[in-house]
Amino acid sequence: MTTAYALSDTSVMITxxxxxxxxxxxxxxxxxxLPVVLMLLFVYIFGGxxxxxxxxxxxxxxxxxxxCAGFGAGTTAVVVATDMSSGIVDRFRSMPIHASSVLxxxxxxxxxxxxxxxxxxxxxxxxxxxxxxxxxxRWLAAVAMIVAFILAMSWLAAAFGLxxxxxxxxxxxxxxxxxxxYLSTAFVPARTLPAVLRPIAANQPFTPVIETMRGxxxxxxxxxxxxxxxxxxxxxxxxxxxxxxVVAASRLYTRRTAA
Amino acid sequence: xxxTVKAEGVRKSxxxxxxxxxxxxxxxxxxxETGSIFALLGxxxxxxxxxxxxxxxxxxxxxxxxxxxxxxxxxxxxxVRRSISLTGQYAAVDDMLTGDENLRMMAxxxxxxxxxxxxxxxxxxxxFGLADASDxxxxxxxxxxxxxxxxxxxxxxxxxxxxxxxxxxxxDPRSREQLWGTVRKLSDxxxxxxxxxxxxxxxxxxxxxxxxxxxxxxxxxxxADELKSSLRGEVVRLQFADQADYKRALREVIAIGADExxxxxxxxxxxxxxxxxxxxxxxxxxxxxxxxxxxxxxSLDDVFLNLTDGSRTDGSRTDxxxxxx
Numbered sequence: 001m002t003t004a005y006a007l008s009d010t011s012v013m014i015t016x017x018x019x020x021x022x023x024x025x026x027x028x029x030x031x032x033x034l035p036v037v038l039m040l041l042f043v044y045i046f047g048g049x050x051x052x053x054x055x056x057x058x059x060x061x062x063x064x065x066x067x068c069a070g071f072g073a074g075t076t077a078v079v080v081a082t083d084m085s086s087g088i089v090d091r092f093r094s095m096p097i098h099a100s101s102v103l104x105x106x107x108x109x110x111x112x113x114x115x116x117x118x119x120x121x122x123x124x125x126x127x128x129x130x131x132x133x134x135x136x137x138r139w140l141a142a143v144a145m146i147v148a149f150i151l152a153m154s155w156l157a158a159a160f161g162l163x164x165x166x167x168x169x170x171x172x173x174x175x176x177x178x179x180x181x182y183l184s185t186a187f188v189p190a191r192t193l194p195a196v197l198r199p200i201a202a203n204q205p206f207t208p209v210i211e212t213m214r215g216x217x218x219x220x221x222x223x224x225x226x227x228x229x230x231x232x233x234x235x236x237x238x239x240x241x242x243x244x245x246v247v248a249a250s251r252l253y254t255r256r257t258a259a
Numbered sequence: 260x261x262x263t264v265k266a267e268g269v270r271k272s273x274x275x276x277x278x279x280x281x282x283x284x285x286x287x288x289x290x291x292e293t294g295s296i297f298a299l300l301g302x303x304x305x306x307x308x309x310x311x312x313x314x315x316x317x318x319x320x321x322x323x324x325x326x327x328x329x330x331x332x333x334x335x336x337x338x339v340r341r342s343i344s345l346t347g348q349y350a351a352v353d354d355m356l357t358g359d360e361n362l363r364m365m366a367x368x369x370x371x372x373x374x375x376x377x378x379x380x381x382x383x384x385x386x387f388g389l390a391d392a393s394d395x396x397x398x399x400x401x402x403x404x405x406x407x408x409x410x411x412x413x414x415x416x417x418x419x420x421x422x423x424x425x426x427x428x429x430x431d432p433r434s435r436e437q438l439w440g441t442v443r444k445l446s447d448x449x450x451x452x453x454x455x456x457x458x459x460x461x462x463x464x465x466x467x468x469x470x471x472x473x474x475x476x477x478x479x480x481x482x483a484d485e486l487k488s489s490l491r492g493e494v495v496r497l498q499f500a501d502q503a504d505y506k507r508a509l510r511e512v513i514a515i516g517a518d519e520x521x522x523x524x525x526x527x528x529x530x531x532x533x534x535x536x537x538x539x540x541x542x543x544x545x546x547x548x549x550x551x552x553x554x555x556x557x558s559l560d561d562v563f564l565n566l567t568d569g570s571r572t573d574g575s576r577t578d579x580x581x582x583x584x
Contacts, residue, residue, distance in 0.1 A: 090351055094345040
């Protein structure tokens with residue numbers, strides 16, 4: 001009975017968040033324009049002179065997916081912070097609804113938004129000459145990697161949005177999350193970076209996520225490590241971020257209720 | 260007598276419960292009779308909203324006990340949540356959804372089946388005069404419409420207790436009147452209402468009982484009439500024909516108020532005809548006959564200002580109202 005209620009509450013919250021996403025045309029348009037613009041920018045403007053051992057579009061697609069996911073997570077942080085500062089969440093809190101239902105609505109909407117952006121990156125990539133593997137198994141694995149990464153980032157963003165509480169402060173998350181990919185192997189291989197930045201790029205969580213996708217789609221990573229090794233590392237990072245973020249978000253939601 | 264809210268010794272400090280914290284509620288007792296409209300009246304920062312948020316289980320008190328709709332506040336918060344409905348200072352509605360979507364969403368969260376939710380939404384939209392706006396997004400609603408939608412949401416399942424936290428703040432006078440009507444109607448249907456307000460007129464018009472809250476303490480409680488008569492004295496306002504009379508009169512009586520430009524002098528009395536007669540006779544004898552006389556009962560404003568005046572919270576102004584010498 002209680003489980004049935006929890007499920008029904010969650011589905012109501014998901015519907016709510018999806019509707020809100022679809023009715024914010026500005027944010028929606030930005031989220032969809034970004035992948036297209038970035039793809040054209042990197043492939044045609046910067047990419048001409050970047051030495052990545054092949055066509056640049058073949059290199060850059062996973063990087064752009066992660067960059068767009070970073071932007072999407074920033075949006076999620078702002079959306080959550082906005083929602084928490086609105087009167088309606090007070091009403092939800094004074095009703096017998098479980099915290100996880102309210103957060104689940106945001107996470108599912110965030111996943112949907114980000115997967116749409118990812119699909120767009122892939123579609124535009126294919127349009128401008130990206131030629132990845134045609135193995136369904138590898139594709140499935142790459143998509144699983146994306147979903148895991150976006151899920152972890154969405155929870156992290158939700159926790160951040162809850163922590164800062166104001167939409168203005170939450171926009172800071174967008175900036176940070178869109179900046180981190182530049183210090184990874186997203187756009188250029190680590191070996192071409194200045195010596196100071198190389199260890200950072202090689203050892204931050206975005207790199208194995210990007211390299212896993214790159215390895216699955218193109219058959220080789222830019223770091224020289226095997227796909228299996230990068231995937232294991234990426235899965236570990238995602239799981240760790242996910243656990244920390246879920247615990248933090250749930251606590252923050254309850255604490256903001258009790259404060 | 261049955262009470263829907265009974266609270267004793269409720270305390271709350273913010274920023275650390277110790278000496279460094281700011282005491283917002285300093286031992287509040289409250290009893291709200293079932294079926295009544297009870298107003299918490301007080302200036303900004305008096306602790307009204309904090310008290311409501313505590314009784315609605317949104318905040319935990321530092322100390323004190325309370326029973327809300329038969330459920331213990333700390334022991335059974337879920338039971339409390341099931342019996343109450345809260346309407347905050349800012350209408351708790353979703354801007355991006357339509358009125359109908361808002362109502363259906365809330366109805367679903369209250370575990371009505373989808374079909375029941377749709378039917379209840381249509382019913383409430385009609386009842387609260389929002390049927391024409393049901394498919395418009397709430398963003399486009401006026402302030403009064405938002406509050407009405409907010410109240411409609413509160414009534415999806417009729418609560419035992421309805422909290423209204425400053426329900427008319429920011430509304431124009433017409434919307435305010437409308438909302439008062441709605442609140443009265445809900446009360447007639449048997450809903451107990453606990454409202455907070457900084458408007459004396461609102462408490463005067465709506466509430467069966469009023470508690471005045473100032474700096475975390477209840478400084479007075481009673482019906483509007485009881486509170487007004489707690490000042491006892493009534494005020495006689497005298498106007499004089501010219502400045503000379505005005506000045507002479509000022510020397511003869513102890514004025515509690517005077518306006519040189521209008522040539523008016525205010526004198527406190529016990530409200531009896533004899534006292535007014537005596538006062539007028541005295542002025543006549545002193546060669547300062549009053550040209551005009553009016554007698555005012557103190558308004559709730561006077562009670563309020565008297566009780567919440569920073570330097571005098573003990574109601575001592577009553578003693579200062581002296582009769583004619």
